[in-house]
Amino acid sequence: MRGVLTNHLSPTHHQAIMYSPINRNGTKPYSELSPKSTFQQGPLRCIRSRWWIWELFGMITCVICLLAICITLRVFDGKPLPSIPFSISLNTIASLLGTAIKTTLLLVVTSAISQLKWLWFHRTDRELQDLQVFDEASRGPWGAMVLLKTSGISLASLGALIVLLLLAFDPFVQQLIATPQRQIASTANSTVVKRALAFNLSNQYDLAEGRGTGSAFLRMSGDIPLSQMRTAVANGANSGILVPELNPSCPTSTCNWPGFTSLGLCSKCRNVTDFAKDNWKCQQKDDMHRTCNYNLPNSAFNYTYFGVVTNNSKGWDIEIADEVRQRTWTTTITKTDADQNVFLVVSTIAMVENNLLIPGGEREQVREAHECSLSMCVVEHELAVDHGVTNHTRKTTEQPFVTRVVTSNNVTGSTAYEVEPATVRGVKYSIDGASTLRGLQQAITLAFEGNVTVQTINSSIAGSQPSIDGNVVPTNDLNQFFYIGFNFTQSIDNVANSVSRYMRSLSNETTVGQSIATETYIHVRWPWIAFPVVLVFAGLVLLALAAWETRRRGIEVWKYSCLPLLFHGVQRRSSSQEDFSSNPMDTIEEMEEEANRIRVKLGRGSSGGAWMLRQDERGYDLDLR
Template sequence: MDMAASTKLQAPSIPQPNDPDNSSEYAEGDNTTPPKSENKHSIGWSLSRWKWEIMGMALSFSSFAASITLLAVYHGRRVDSWNAPFTLNTFISILAQTARTSLAFGVGSCLGQAKWNVFSTRSGNLALFEAFDEASKGPWGSLSLLYRLRSWSLVIVGASVITSLLGYEPFIQASITQYGKLDKEPTSSVPRPSISQARRLDIGSLSFDTVYFNRRDTAPYLVYVQGADLGLLTSVYEGLSVSNMTVALPHSTCPTGNCTYGSFASLGICSSCVDVTSYIVADRQQTIPGETVYTLPWKLDSNFSLSTSSLIKNLGSCIFTSQVEKTISFNNTLNSTTFAVFGFLQPASNHTFYQTNTSTLENVVPKATECGLYYCTNVYSSTILEGTLNETLVASMSNRDMSSYEPYDPTVAAPHTLYQQFDYPRSDLQLFIPEKEAKQLGLTDDHTLRFNISQATIQSISYLLGRDISEEPSFIPDSTGSVLVQSIGASKDLNAKFRAIAESMTIYLRGHDYEGSAHYGVSQRWVLHYRIRWEFLLPPLSLTLAGCFFVMYTIWETQSLGLMAWKQSTLATLAHGLDAWTRARMREAYLNNTEDKSAKDISVKAERFRGGIELCEAPSSDASEAAPYRDSRVV
């Protein structure tokens, strides 16, 4: 028991301010003139003590500026345009890490200096002094300092910067994203993509012969021996197939599988159907009770009519002619490009209706329709995406140049109709697109706006249809009639059927001279591009500016207070640390394991002493003035 008592550590005696043994240590008063070393140093000398921090801020700012510049240069550019051995993200990461590390060094060093600046102007407990020192070491210490600072101080800026630097590099990295889009492929690397276009139609053949029908003829007639284009006839029958109505596409090439052809115009065949039921003439037969003959007044030699008895049998009637001037809706031949017209007389209702209403059939008029095929210019917008052609018909027009398709012999006065059994040699029929409409449709100056159709084409197409379809009325359905007429007449939607025929013929005509008149487009490839989300760079920019401001402010404050830049120096803390009285109290607290409580209770202030400063216990008045720096929450 006595041995234990004898070996028990004894607390050191605490020197008192009035102790004679320490009188020499406290002999000098506050009014003593500071030594020369305590005077304010020159700005140049002070800045030399901050050279590494200034260089760190310059390196941080320049690294961040280099990142911004590099990102701005590559914003929107192709990913494959970066040719370095490492990725753009890696290079940006290096710059961001350099900027963050340099910024952390400068701000952390200034937080270490801030403890001397703060405690030289006001008092605070030792726990706060230690919090300043820990804050200069990293985010956790900065968070602790922010917790202990109860009043506003610019130290908060530095501590907040150190804490927020954890997200500095991730935000810069998050600003770099990628997106894909179709880019133009250089024509030198791949063949030019093309799509069929008809600028001039010249199919079929004509042979000429001189025939004088009477002595008054002053010019020879042209006798036709037409050679029909069987490919065109095939396209007509393909248009009758419902399946081909949706899959018929023009010929095109696209080496990359993604191409754009823009807007372009091409010759084609168009269709139009008109309801002419109101023109039907009804003739009640006196010799046959209940029988009425319905006639469509075409000016043909053949009578185009349908009787009540045919309606009861659910029969219709169809007629074809190339003499469009003898029809009802297509008889304007002055500027017409129509080359074929079909007339239809069809039952207005189903077969059962006519059989059950025979007593009132004279009041039921059949439905009459005229459908014409004519030459036109179509404006298309075409693209190929992933190997699939998408073509949109933007506009269609049939503007005929009235000075075209004229006889070569100026003395001959020939009609403007396109088809005549005997005709004179003529110039090409020309269609055009007005310049105003061309601009509205996006057709530039290098696009063709005038299109030609040869006389051989006009006569051959009319001959082709007339050879397969007689200009005599035929019943529908009728197994002995033309297959073409029977197929068309059986359709419930004549508009759709003729539109399909016209589109099929157009596709054939566009591809007839593919090599000579193809329209060329632009090849594209799906390429990844850089996209910079600039909003993600705002936090790093704010931290960089705030850090630079805090460093500049700390340098200025240190110079204004006449202090040396001790920063985080351990030697400075040893040389200018606690006075003997406070040091003895803390030693006793460590022996009693109450150092944390004592650090919160003891309030100190940096006082000038013997050529420097020293942390001395602050009087109660100073402690009360420094209340914002006391941490009552943890005491």
């Protein structure tokens, strides 16, 4: 067995810690009595206790985890938010790796601080209290702060600083990853917008289309347009709200298209009320007939009132024929030029409303008049959808189609056109005038032409009830809508937009747009990685210097073990006690092997009542006084 370990803390306590190879009662040591085998020293145990194997493993773990964070973030940097199994986020992965770095680095640093404790007392005499300071520094931030003050500029202070800075490790890791949003553009079939280069339905007409229309003239003419065209005209004419010319499909609610040109129907309306008020005239032909002529800049119409009957027995003057209150009609333009190739004009006139019942005077005057021209055109469109709102602008509009009327039948309303093809910006556009444009003209005429009339009754007996109008009689629903306030010019514009959409629906030419989607993506803020990198590098430097300094001074690797304090206690220089160095236990495994044989119990001593570690009745005597 070994010699005696003594600890002279003060003159009054001569021997603070003692162990003896022979029990006080002369019995053999406990190790010789106990059936328990002694702890066998092996190569792995020597590596663990004498070398820095665990600390080196910890630093390797730190570096691997740090590289894993950097590689993972580099892979996902700038990429869309990934879908990871079990709903694990990238922040969670970074946090787990960061926790592994922080934990292993803290173990390495505290182990280095514990070893530096022995180096601290090896260089020169130190206050014994410094043992407690180093021990607390290896346990947490408060002790590290005290060690910073105690150790000054040294390796120990570097370790204490690392322990303190590790408090901010997690926030820096969390700041590495941001998830902003960005706009991404993608091309998809759902963003396709059709464009028309031609308008030709000559192969699609069917006489059966005219059946059931209620017009014998139209059924017999054989020039009925396709039902889709009539539907497009009717939908536009009867819509109470503005019909958009383009209604694109945008799957992401935000899309844009490059500028494109397309064939379409253009309308231009103007208020000609002043002109109409100055250009009308009514003439009484006889007692039963009165004819009025109304002239507009590009169109005109006349109307004859007839059939006034006087009932003297009842005192009534009755106008048998209807009195016109509103008139809408179409006019085919037989001569056009290259700038305004108008093929059809739609006009409307509304008469003054008052209490006079018999035609004449104010009731025949024009209250309001409009004239709208229709022409085939090529339009350059700018189109975008922003958060579900369509933004459409006609950048340029050209009417390059020279249009001439070839034949016109006033009875059937049949008009054949001849339209010259046109080339606009290198693209050729063509229109079939013989059938297609003729069918369009008929569909518009059928939808708009009509009157609103009323019967009038006038009482000639003094004191009788006020005179009243008879029934209001419209020839079609659309004219009745105009009579009660429907917007005529908007109706014409809606027809132009609806027919333009119909033209594009027949085409195979398309313009592909881009859908703009909002995407959440990974943005790595790389400057924040500097702090973890510096801490890991500082821990590596601290471990390397602590190991190198320990080897240079020839000190054993005791680190955080408390056994050296028991087996190599504090001894005064003047002591005559046997020094432990005469029978040394330098390594931790030796001390652990010896400590494995000793059984002690904390209790009061027999003298002075001091606390001590007392031997088991079968073990060594290890007194703490």
